[in-house]
Amino acid sequence: METPAPITSPPHSFRSVFFPEDSSCxxxxxxxxxxxxxxxxxxxxxxxxxxxxxxxxxxxxxxxxxxxxxxxxxxxxxxxxRRQPAEVIIEEDLAHIRTIWEVSQGLSGAPFLVTGFTIKSPDRCAVNFGPEVFELTRTNWPSFESLMAALAQASQLGSTPLRV
Structure with a gap:
């Protein structure tokens, strides 16, 4: 059986509502x-x-x-x-998490291996980025469905994430 091409081949960027466009943090x-x-x-x-x-x-x-x-x-x-994620850039199985501070200062985020995620409800999930766990909600991430699909591909869980 042929595996589908990963949707994260080119880096995909997902911005939260906290992303400071052209303003300060x-x-x-x-x-x-x-x-x-x-x-x-x-x-x-x-x-x-x-x-x-x-x-x-x-x-x-x-x-x-x-x-x-x-x-x-x-x-x-x-x-x-310095803690609130403003942007997630997913590239293959790595995710670069950029906080509000890093975005406003023009810094690149630390790369983490996406080790899995847990769907807590249709509007909330907990994502393991290396040793860190971030909770992502639909209200804070405008493209929540696309982000979930990219995370599923990156964590190689496919369509069977752990449901709690």
Whole structure:
């Protein structure tokens, strides 16, 4: 029986909704800013109110909280853009995963062997890229069906992925 030609012969690129076209990586995280800011300010207001009700000076809590909160917010957002996949380039059985940070900085992604994937639901799957496991969802990947077909070919599972 003749095996079909792999659909990933030329490299296929799949972009997520987080792919920063011609903008900075912070533009990709814009939807996260309001909830993070509200959580940060709510926490600051709560502890400042507690300090005021206990008769302590609330200004030290407010100024200290602003600095700690800003550093925490910066650390979380910078970690998010360095982990969130923005593009998957599949070439034979290798996949190059590019995060938001790598795309915005013009870096090439690390090549990983596609070792398999698990379909959790029709809209969600977990993909093993070497030692890493990424969860891909239909809402974040516009060409989800094509990506799944390319991953099936690359992982050599064909049409029988593991269903959980």
């Amino acid at each position: 912070l533009k990709s995280t814009q939807a996260l800013w309001l909830p993070l800011w509200l959580g940060w300010m709510g926490t600051l207001m709560f502890f400042t109110l507690l300090a005021a009700l206990q008769g302590h000076d609330g200004l030290s809590y407010l100024l200290g909280g602003l600095g700690v909160g800003a550093l925490t917010l910066y650390g979380w957002v910078s970690g998010y853009v």
